[in-house]
Amino acid sequence: MKQVFDQLLKFLHDGISAIFRFVELIWTWSVDQISRLAAVPWQEWPLWKQFLLVLILLGVVWALYRAGRELLEAGAAILNAFAHLLSVLVRTLPPVMLAGVIALGGVWLVNHLDNSSLRMPTWLQASQQNSPPPVSSSPAENRQSSPASGQPNSSPQDK
Numbered sequence: 158m159k160q161v162f163d164q165l166l167k168f169l170h171d172g173i174s175a176i177f178r179f180v181e182l183i184w185t186w187s188v189d190q191i192s193r194l195a196a197v198p199w200q201e202w203p204l205w206k207q208f209l210l211v212l213i214l215l216g217v218v219w220a221l222y223r224a225g226r227e228l229l230e231a232g233a234a235i236l237n238a239f240a241h242l243l244s245v246l247v248r249t250l251p252p253v254m255l256a257g258v259i260a261l262g263g264v265w266l267v268n269h270l271d272n273s274s275l276r277m278p279t280w281l282q283a284s285q286q287n288s289p290p291p292v293s294s295s296p297a298e299n300r301q302s303s304p305a306s307g308q309p310n311s312s313p314q315d316k
Contacts, residue, residue: 194210194213
């Protein structure tokens with residue numbers, strides 16, 4: 158289970174790292190383009206180009222504001238999801254603890270229960286009476302067995 162969790166964390170870490178590298182690449186490229194635009198002598202441009210430059214700057218500010226707002230909302234959602242995950246993990250602690258206590262009590266009961274005070278139910282005893290008698294290895298035990306079973310007592314020594 159720990160390996161699965163570690164692999165999931167590694168996958169998330171690698172994915173988030175790749176996303177941030179991509180954002181960093183786009184960010185540096187955008188800043189470079191804006192710096193080049195700001196380095197141009199735009200004061201000498203005609204009025205319509207200056208107006209276009211203002212529109213471009215407004216578009217950049219709007220896009221950055223929108224991206225920042227989405228990142229803020231995503232961060233809040235991630236924190237909310239993490240808090241929910243932690244609350245679920247905390248809520249599962251009592252049932253897991255109860256399961257451990259039940260298992261501990263069951264093991265203790267099985268190990269410390271006195272079997273001599275327990276009687277076998279009659280329905281189990283009846284099924285054992287129908288089973289064939291155990292075969293003994295000594296001839297003396299074979300001779301002492303009762304002929305109630307309907308078979309003659311014969312041992313290998315009697316033959």
